[in-house]
Amino acid sequence: MNARELTKDEYFFGHKACAGCGGALAVRIAMKVLGKNAYAALPAGCMSAVGFNFPQLCFANNAIISTFAGTASMLTGIEAGLRAQGATDFTAVGFAGDGGTADIGIQALSGAIDRGDDILYICYDNEAYMNTGVQKSGLSPFGAKTTTTPAGERIRGNIRPKKRMFEIAAAHGIAYAATASVGYLNDYMDKIAKAKTIRGTKYIHVIAPCPVGWGTRTDETIELARDIADTGLWPLAEYENGVFRLTKRAREPFADPQNYFKKQSRFRHLTAGDIAAITADRDLNWEKIKKEYEGS
Amino acid sequence: MIIKPTLRDRPGAWALSDYPEGTYWEAGYLTQKNAGWRSERPVIDKEKCTGCLQCYLYCPDGTIDSDLNIDCDFCKGCGICAKICRVSAIRMEGETR
Ligand SMILES: Cc1ncc(C[n+]2csc(CCOP(=O)(O)OP(=O)(O)O)c2C)c(N)n1
Ligand code: SF4
Ligand SMILES: [Mg+2]
Numbered sequence: 001m002n003a004r005e006l007t008k009d010e011y012f013f014g015h016k017a018c019a020g021c022g023g024a025l026a027v028r029i030a031m032k033v034l035g036k037n038a039y040a041a042l043p044a045g046c047m048s049a050v051g052f053n054f055p056q057l058c059f060a061n062n063a064i065i066s067t068f069a070g071t072a073s074m075l076t077g078i079e080a081g082l083r084a085q086g087a088t089d090f091t092a093v094g095f096a097g098d099g100g101t102a103d104i105g106i107q108a109l110s111g112a113i114d115r116g117d118d119i120l121y122i123c124y125d126n127e128a129y130m131n132t133g134v135q136k137s138g139l140s141p142f143g144a145k146t147t148t149t150p151a152g153e154r155i156r157g158n159i160r161p162k163k164r165m166f167e168i169a170a171a172h173g174i175a176y177a178a179t180a181s182v183g184y185l186n187d188y189m190d191k192i193a194k195a196k197t198i199r200g201t202k203y204i205h206v207i208a209p210c211p212v213g214w215g216t217r218t219d220e221t222i223e224l225a226r227d228i229a230d231t232g233l234w235p236l237a238e239y240e241n242g243v244f245r246l247t248k249r250a251r252e253p254f255a256d257p258q259n260y261f262k263k264q265s266r267f268r269h270l271t272a273g274d275i276a277a278i279t280a281d282r283d284l285n286w287e288k289i290k291k292e293y294e295g296s
Numbered sequence: 297m298i299i300k301p302t303l304r305d306r307p308g309a310w311a312l313s314d315y316p317e318g319t320y321w322e323a324g325y326l327t328q329k330n331a332g333w334r335s336e337r338p339v340i341d342k343e344k345c346t347g348c349l350q351c352y353l354y355c356p357d358g359t360i361d362s363d364l365n366i367d368c369d370f371c372k373g374c375g376i377c378a379k380i381c382r383v384s385a386i387r388m389e390g391e392t393r
Contacts, residue, residue, distance in 0.1 A: 003349035003362070009299040010358040013370070014326040017356060019333060020374035025356040036299055055306065060299050060324035185353055219375030222354055 001189035006032050015058040016050040020218030022182045022208030022225060023047050026124040027095050029185055030204075031061065033192040034120075037090040039082065041066040041074045043105060045097035046131040046210075047124065071096045071105045072112040075119040091196055093120045098139035099129040101205075102163045113172040113201045120195050120202045123165065126210035134213040138163040141233075142281075143274050144266045146213075151269035161281070166205050170239040175200030178238040178247070181207040183225030187236055187248045198240075207234055215265025227260040232282050235289060244293040257282070300358075301326050303369075330357070334373030336388040340364055344385035351377035351386060 011031035017024035027047050031038060040063040042048040048065045051058045066074040071094040079092040096105055101123040112119060128146050129135040136146040141162045145151040149158040169177040176198045180188040188206060195202035209224045211217065216224060228234040232254035236247050257279055261267040270278075290296050301324030307314075338360075340351075345364065352360045359371040378386040 003353040006353070006362075007298075008362055010301070011299065013301045013324075013358045014303075014328075014330065015357070016330070019356075019372035020376060021356050025354065028356065028358050029353075055321065055325055055327050057321055057323060057325045058301055060301050062323060065319075217375075218373075219379045221356070221374070222376055222380055 001033065001193055002186055006189075007035060009036070009060070011036070011038075011060045012051065012058055013060070014056060016053060016056070017046065018210075018212055018218070020211045020221045021046070021050075022210060022221045023097070023124040023126055024050065025182045025185075025221070026122070026188075026206045026208045027051075029182075029189060030093070030095070030122055030192050031059075033189050034091050034093060034196060036061050038062075038093045039078050039090060040064070041071055041078060041092070041094045043071045043094075043096050043100045044068045044131070045100050046126070047095050047097070049131050066094070068100060069104050070108050071100060072108040072117075072119065072121055075121065076112050076115070076117045079118050091120055092118070093122060095122050095124060097130070097137075098123060098125040098127055099135075099137035101125075102138035102165050106168075109169075109203070110172065113169060113174045113203070116175065116200050118199050118201070120192075120204070122192075123203070123205045124208040125205060126208050126213060127162075128210075128213050130210050130213045139165065142278060143270050145269060146266070156269050156271070156274060157266070166203075166237070166239070169203040169205075170244070173242070174203055174239070176202040176238070176240050178204045179206075179234065179236055180204060181225045181229050181234060181236065182209070183207070183222050183227075183229060184236065184248055190247070191238060194238075213266065215268075216263055220263060224260070224263060227255060227263075230255040231257045231260050232286055233257060233260070233278075235286075237289075237293065244289075246289070246293055254282070300324065303327070303329070329369040330372055331369050334368075334371060334391055336373045336375065336390055337368060337371060338366055338373070338375070338377050338386050339389050340366065341385045341387070344383050346383055346385075348382065350380045350382070354380045
């Protein structure tokens with residue numbers, strides 16, 4: 001899908017997200033693909049905080065704030081309710097942050113996937129609990145400085161790796177799962193459009209840089225979201241009918257992660273050794289991807 | 297008519313009876329602009345522009361429409377449009393008061 005194929009309608013507009021917010025872009029574009037028959041549920045997090053400031057209500061479609069842990073279960077209810085009323089052409093869509101997905105909402109999400117509920121769950125991943133001031137989440141990457149994982153001399157930021165949510169969703173035998181990035185919107189839009197047509201549970205995990213939490217300029221959001229894919233740190237892939245597939249393959253040799261890290265103050269403390277360790281991890285991951293996804 | 301949240305005339309003070317009884321309200325109901333956030337505004341050079349629509353696509357606020365009109369009531373001046381433009385047809389101009 002490309003810009004010309006999109007509706008002129010704007011479903012997420014007038015919101016109070018910071019300038020250059022990747023999460024706002026992820027929600028705006030997904031809604032443009034899904035259209036007016038999408039019923040949205042958003043838990044606590046930046047997108048609900050910036051979208052619903054009564055009386056400033058920035059969704060043009062039906063949208064509601066869910067409990068923090070219950071994005072997926074609320075979607076289950078929305079879907080069942082609409083179906084009971086005889087509606088056929090609609091999408092129950094959730095927009096939850098990384099904290100709201102990989103930590104707080106993972107149980108409800110797992111249950112919905114297990115039941116095969118006909119919902120679309122979108123995780124916009126800015127890699128920390130941004131709305132409360134940048135705390136580490138299960139999706140913060142190794143080495144990232146957050147307020148709960150400060151960068152000191154002995155411990156340099158987050159000591160844990162990013163949870164593999166895409167694979168976790170896939171491991172349920174989900175109908176459809178995908179990774180995406182707001183840096184490559186055509187790829188993201190293809191995935192949303194595909195998810196719209198699939199019955200069963202869909203999980204899309206989109207990288208959405210946050211200038212505030214990442215310590216970057218507001219105009220760098222898109223290039224960072226491209227860098228993370230181009231460096232091979234975030235493969236753009238999908239999972240369908242039990243098969244993994246790369247959708248937009250990063251060109252090899254991959255872009256140097258060093259440049260990606262250098263642009264962000266949350267990584268400024270990383271040593272050459274830290275970056276080498278992260279790069280080695282990436283290479284290991286790609287060996288696995290080539291074997292499992294591509295059979296080589 | 298396109299579907300889009302729109303600015304309403306909000307009476308200054310709301311009476312208690314104006315508020316909903318539960319947490320529900322009309323969708324797409326705006327009472328404020330976001331213009332005050334900006335220190336720079338994008339200006340499109342229509343001569344240079346090739347009409348690729350990347351600025352329209354990548355704007356997090358949806359403030360550039362597909363006819364390339366910029367809604368300065370809601371643009372926050374992030375500069376993403378100027379950066380994404382392959383032919384540098386958008387420049388950021390300092391806001392003066
Ligand atoms: C039950 C509950 N616990 C904690 C909070 C406080 N809280 C609100 S937003 C937020 C951060 C959410 O982080 P994430 O899901 O990553 O979304 P982001 O803000 O980064 O977009 C937290 C902890 C809350 N609102 N409700
Ligand atoms: S703090 Fe980050 S995620 Fe939240 S609105 Fe601002 S830019 Fe977006
Ligand atoms: Mg977050």
